[in-house]
Amino acid sequence: MSNGSSGSPGIGTHYLRYSTANVLVIMAGLVSFPVLTRLLDNTQFGILGYYDTWVLMAVAVAKLGAQHSIQRFYPHNGDGASQRAFSTNLFYLPLAGSLLLWVIVSLGVIGYGKVNGIGHSPVFWMALVMTPMLVYGSLVETVLRVTERSRIVMLTRVGWRWLQLLLMLVAVLAVQQSATAAYGGKLLAVAIGSVFYIAWAYRNLGFSRGAVDTASVKQSMGYGMPLVATEILAVALVSIDRLMLKGMSGDFAVVGIYSVGASLAMQVHMFMNLTVFESFAPVANRLYVTQDPSAVRALMLRMLMPMTYAAVAVALLLGCLGTDTIIALSGHGKAASGPVFAWMGAMNALLPVALVCGYGLVLERRTKVVLLMMCGSVLLNTALNFVLIPAYGVMGAVYATLASSMAAAVTHCLLVSPLLRQFPDRRTLATTAVALAAGLAGAGLASYLQLRPGWERxxxxxxxIGVPYLLTVLVLDPRLRAMLPLKRKAGAATVGETLAG
Known part of the structure; x- marks a missing residue:
């Protein structure tokens, strides 16, 4: 397997590719979201969200931390032997362990059901079958990202998401308007995507019995397993609200109200959070391994200037217009989900800034510290849910998620080594404050005009709101103006050169 990072494009090019992919994925979501929310009632939509939560947790466990070890221990500039040892010990052996774990769990579920006469819904069985395919696809995509093959990641992600959209909508429209039909279409799309990943791994990831190294596997497990628990807890942090809403209310309709807003907010997370870290993390890891922490901080500082402006702008727009977005996409019948989307979407826009500021614990291999912090966040979320859900209903779950997520982000910034901690510079913060005031003035004017909810507002x-904010930033910060490809032939090359230094 060749080292994809050798001669790879700059981080700006990676960001443009990942952002393009995620925009196209979000567009698929914007097509499927209004259709599914109109065709499926709150109960059926709640079932989708409920089982998606368990699938996320199952995949997090089944990966056995291999995705984290792949990213941290990839042999940059290694020879052929190093590449074979990497794919053998950090890809195929963890994958075999994952498949064995899945077989044991599946047999246990089947046996328990036969002994006790307990049946499961078709959605449950489809989720169970889907899990190992999602694990495999996730590990292959991690290899693609760490070797900085952003073009392949972009094409496969977009193709898979639109195929999933097509098959889910066909199933719901042509077969049955139910969660079962929707999940059947999703399962078929995942199976088709797995065929491509299997073919790519066969050509690029070799296995060798002679390369098996138990010490390497132990190192990988020691590093990755705390992050497995962390990932499970991270899923729980954003998903436990659904489970507790169901448990405390006994009503899937309540879960559906939450899921509609939270699902749309996840699109913000995909664009604002995943795009940043898919392009940033591999480059930061390579700089940390091949250079020193100062190179990572320099990269962070260059990224934080445009990131801060963009994150605050998106958070402001969603905070003011989140309910109108829900009404425009799904109709007035789903308006109760508007505040859920507004608050959680704004949070998902701001979190990446704090996480980049405190990025470094995984570089320092302090994975147990990350695990302890996430444990604290989940405990805080759970405790707040017990208090806030009875008092505020669905919004109580939202407030609990906001508080616990922000607590985790701030704690990362406090505990990371000062050699890797980096905040936005003063000019960026001051300009953001002025632009925010201009945007809020625009929001006040919009409220005064009494625009109709939905598309008009x-x-x-x-x-x-957006135009005053943007103009203020462009006027006050010439660095951002310099990044605009107004007089250059290639905008992507301009951004890449600016961010890569």
């Missing part, structure tokens, strides 16, 4: 209110 979304379009005209968005312009009244």
């Amino acid at each position: 979304l379009i005209f209110g968005g312009l009244l």
Whole structure:
């Protein structure tokens, strides 16, 4: 397997590719979201969200931390022997362990059901079958990202998501308007995507019995397993609200109200969070291994300037117009999900800034510290849910998630080594404050005009809020103006050169 990072494009090019992919994925979501929310009632949509939560947790466990070890211990500039040892010990052996774990669990579920006469819904069985395929695809995509093959990741991700959209909608429209039909279409899309990943791994990831190294496997497990628990807890942090809403209310409809808003907010997370870290983490890891922490901090500082401006702008727009977005996409019948989307979408926009500021614990291999912090966040979320859900209903779950997520991000910044901690510079913070005031003034004007909820308020209110914010930033910060490809032939090359230094 060749080292994809050798001669790879700069981080700006990676970011443009990942952001393009995620925009196209979000567009698929914007097509499927209004259709599914209109065709499926709150109960059926709640079932989808409920089982998706368990699938996320199952995949997090079944990967056995291999995705983290792949990213941290990839042999940059290694020879052929190093590459074979890597794929053998950090890809195939963990994958075999994952498959064995899945077989044991599946047999246990089947046996327990036969002994006790307990049946499961078709959605449960489809979720169970889907899990190992998602694990395999995730590990292959991790290898693609760490070797900085962003073009392949972009094409496969977009193709898989639109195929999933097509098959889910066909199943719901042509077969049955139910969660079972929707999940059947999703399962078929995952199976087709797995065929491509298997073919790519066969050509690029070799296995050798002679390369088996138990010490390497132990090192990988010691590093990755705390992050397995961390990932499970991270899924729980954003998903436990659904489980507790169901447990405390006994009503899937309540879960559906939460899931509609949270699902749309996840699109913000995909664009604002995943895009940043898919492009940033592999480059930061390579700089930390091949250079020193100062190179990582320099990269962080260059990224934080445009990131801060963008994150605050998106958070402001969602905070003011989140409910209108829900009404425009799904109709007035789903308006109860509007505040859920507004608050959680704004949080997902701001979190990446704090996480980049405190990025470094995984570079220092302090994975147990990461695990302890996530444990604290989940405990805080659970405790707050017990208090806030009875008092505020669905919004109580939202407030609990916001508080616990922000607590985790701030703690990362406090505990990371000062050699890797980096905040936005003063000019960026001051400019953001002024631009935020201009955007809020626009929001006040939009409220005064009493625009109709939905598309009218979304379009005209968005312009009244976004344009003053953007103009203020461009006027006050010439560094951002310099990044705009106004007089250059290739905008992507301009951004890449600016961010890569």
